[in-house]
Amino acid sequence: MRxxxxxxxxxxxxxxxxxxxxxxxxxxxxxxxxxxxxLEIYRASGDLILNGVxxxxxxxxxxxxxxxxxxAHSPYLRDDQARWDYYTSGNLPMNLLFFAGVSGISDTPRxxxxxxxxxxxxxxxxxxxxxxxxxxxxxxxxxxMLESHGMSSDRALLAERLVAGLLxxxxxxxxxxxxxxxxxxxxIEVLLVVAVIACSLSRNYHRxxxxxxxxxxxxxxxxxxxxxxxxxxxxxxxxxxxxAWLKALGFALVVAFVAIVWIPPFWPGVANMVKHRLVLAxxxxxxxxxxxxxxxxxxxxxxxxxxxxxxxxxxxxxxxGYLRKRIGVDLLCTTLLLDFVVVWLINGGMxxxxxxxxxxxxxxxTVSVNAAILCMSPYLIIAGFGGLLIRGVxxxxxxxxxxxxxLLTYFAVLCWLSFIADARKRExxxxxxxxxx
Numbered sequence: 001m002r003x004x005x006x007x008x009x010x011x012x013x014x015x016x017x018x019x020x021x022x023x024x025x026x027x028x029x030x031x032x033x034x035x036x037x038x039l040e041i042y043r044a045s046g047d048l049i050l051n052g053v054x055x056x057x058x059x060x061x062x063x064x065x066x067x068x069x070x071x072a073h074s075p076y077l078r079d080d081q082a083r084w085d086y087y088t089s090g091n092l093p094m095n096l097l098f099f100a101g102v103s104g105i106s107d108t109p110r111x112x113x114x115x116x117x118x119x120x121x122x123x124x125x126x127x128x129x130x131x132x133x134x135x136x137x138x139x140x141x142x143x144x145m146l147e148s149h150g151m152s153s154d155r156a157l158l159a160e161r162l163v164a165g166l167l168x169x170x171x172x173x174x175x176x177x178x179x180x181x182x183x184x185x186x187x188i189e190v191l192l193v194v195a196v197i198a199c200s201l202s203r204n205y206h207r208x209x210x211x212x213x214x215x216x217x218x219x220x221x222x223x224x225x226x227x228x229x230x231x232x233x234x235x236x237x238x239x240x241x242x243x244a245w246l247k248a249l250g251f252a253l254v255v256a257f258v259a260i261v262w263i264p265p266f267w268p269g270v271a272n273m274v275k276h277r278l279v280l281a282x283x284x285x286x287x288x289x290x291x292x293x294x295x296x297x298x299x300x301x302x303x304x305x306x307x308x309x310x311x312x313x314x315x316x317x318x319x320x321g322y323l324r325k326r327i328g329v330d331l332l333c334t335t336l337l338l339d340f341v342v343v344w345l346i347n348g349g350m351x352x353x354x355x356x357x358x359x360x361x362x363x364x365x366t367v368s369v370n371a372a373i374l375c376m377s378p379y380l381i382i383a384g385f386g387g388l389l390i391r392g393v394x395x396x397x398x399x400x401x402x403x404x405x406x407l408l409t410y411f412a413v414l415c416w417l418s419f420i421a422d423a424r425k426r427e428x429x430x431x432x433x434x435x436x437x
Contacts, residue, residue, distance in 0.1 A: 003132070003158075011162075012125045019124035019170040023117035026180040027110070034109035035073040039183040043112060044068055044077075045088045046099030050107075055089040055096055056269020058082075089273055093262040094221040095185070113183045120169070120179055120187040126194050128165030130362055134201055135161060140369035164365070164373065168358055173384035178289075178351035186351040192219035193226055193337075193359050197330060200232045201366075208236070213251050217258025224274070225355055228337035230255070232329050280347070287347040289383070289399040291407055307343065314339045314411060321418030331367060334360040335414065342407060350383060350399050357406070364413070371413045378405035 003011070033039070045055055047068050054060045065085065072078040077087065091099075102115050139153070146156035169175060169190075179187050196219055199212035212233055219226025237248040263270050286292035286303075295303040318335040321327040334356075341348065341356035357379060365372035382402025387395045 008129075012129060015128045015166065015170055016121050016125050018166070019121040020117060022171055022176065023120060023180050024114070026176055027113050027117065030181045033113065033181055033183050036182050037074045037076060039109055039112060040072050040074055040077060041087045041090070042099045042183075042185060043103055043107065043109070044072065044084070045091065045096045046101075046103035047107065048088060049096055049100035050104060054266060054269065056266050056273055058085045058089075089269065090277060092221060092224060092274075093266050093270060094218075095223065097262060098185070098188075098222070109183075113180070116183055116185055116187065117180060119185075119191060120175060123187050123191040123194065124166070124170035126191060126198070127169040127358070127362065128162060130194060130198055131165040131168070131365060132158065132161045134198075134362075135164075135365040135372070136367065136369050138369065140373065142373060143369075160369075164369075164376070167376065167380055168361060173380060173388040174350050174354055177384075177388045178349050178354070182349075182351075184349075184351040186223070186355055189219065189223040189225060189355050190358050192222055193229065193355065194362060195219075196226060196229045197232070197334070197359060197363060200229070200330060208233075209247070209251060210254070213254035214258055217255040220255070220259040221262055223355065225337060225341065228340065229333050232333050235329060281345045284347060286400075288349040289353065289387070289396050289403060290346045290348060291342060291400055291404040292346050293397060293400045294404065307346070310407075311339060311343050314343060314407075314414070317411070317414050317418050321414065324418065326418050326421065327367070327414075330363045331360075331417075334363045338410070342403060349396070350387065350403075353403060360410070364410075367417065368413075371417070375406060375410045375413060378402050378409055382406075 048055045051064050053064055066081060069078060069081055069084040077084050102112055140160065143156040143160040146159060147153055175187060178184055192215055195215040196212060199208055199215055202208045216226055216229060233251060237251055238244050240247055286296045292303055292307055295306060315336060318332050322329060322332040338356035338360040342353050361372050361376055364375065382405060383399040386402060387399035390398055
């Protein structure tokens with residue numbers, strides 16, 4: 001399926017317009033989101049930077065901290081200085097500097113929300129482009145069904161990929177709720193992670209090397225989670241003569257510089273923040289849309305053991321599949337990212353979990369479109385549309401249940417790829433060889 005440059009520009013431009021228009025409408029329909037607790041935290045973090053306060057040093061300019069805290073609309077933040085200090089320092093320096101940059105232009109809730117919506121719309125464009133460009137060209141069940149209704153194979157394939165891309169990002173019920181109605185910045189990290197994956201798949205050396213290094217560094221600097229994608233570049237770096245070691249060193253230096261250049265003014269508070277956040281995100285009771293909320297209610301003394309087993313099972317199967325050359329390093333890395341965000345961390349909402357899910361589904365689609373669509377179903381239908389229609393704790397519980405079904409489905413697909421698919425392919429090749437003799 002080949003598209004002309006003009007078609008690409010028209011198609012992706014339309015995707016951006018649709019994605020931004022849907023988000024603009026959602027913002028207007030959800031005015032209460034202007035004072036959503038997380039958005040107040042992000043704006044307060046930016047205000048600390050703009051006022052010359054080190055967010056990670058709670059003793060720095062206490063009077064300014066107190067004045068900013070009292071401006072919060074949320075009693076949860078306004079009534080406790082220690083809590084306010086903790087949450088406003090809860091992101092990495094580049095993330096806080098981004099908030100400061102947005103607030104420096106316009107320190108209003110709406111401007112922040114439209115800014116996040118803009119980056120989410122760019123993400124929508126990149127996701128649609130990725131699905132059309134990199135997903136397997138083999139006909140899937142959906143495209144085959146469209147062909148049976150009279151659509152040409154190319155149009156059926158394009159229609160399927162366009163719908164899949166839009167559902168994953170452009171009009172995703174998950175991102176519309178946990179990103180727009182409840183304003184979040186996590187779509188920017190998803191964008192950076194997808195950009196890293198796209199660079200790693202590029203045949204253009206400069207785009208792969210320099211683009212990969214810069215976006216990998218940014219994805220680490222913004223939320224830290226891009227670190228899971230670093231192994232995607234190792235094999236090609238070491239296998240690219242001449243002077244492979246020198247190229248690998250240069251790549252590592254660019255990544256390290258882009259990732260840590262934001263940190264020195266805030267050290268050592270950044271290290272303490274990361275340590276505390278990781279402990280709290282993996283040691284407290286399950287919250288929000290975690291897959292462990294329901295198991296913790298029905299198996300209070302067993303769920304944490306199951307969690308450890310699940311983490312090692314997912315990682316182990318993915319590693320086995322990679323070592324046996326049945327899955328690529330890209331699917332291994334995105335699976336480990338998903339394993340950390342969805343299975344190990346226990347207090348994340350759908351916005352955080354999507355950082356692991358969207359990249360994993362995109363890479364899975366390069367291997368098997370049917371498998372990707374199968375895994376998308378519980379993610380979009382139960383966690384997405386179900387969570388969108390139901391509010392409050394019930395909605396989060398339903399989203400968590402949908403995520404649990406998604407994980408089981410994804411794990412089953414991973415087992416199939418790692419243990420069964422390759423063997424079946426060899427059997428088919430042997431049968432074909434026997435029949436040709």
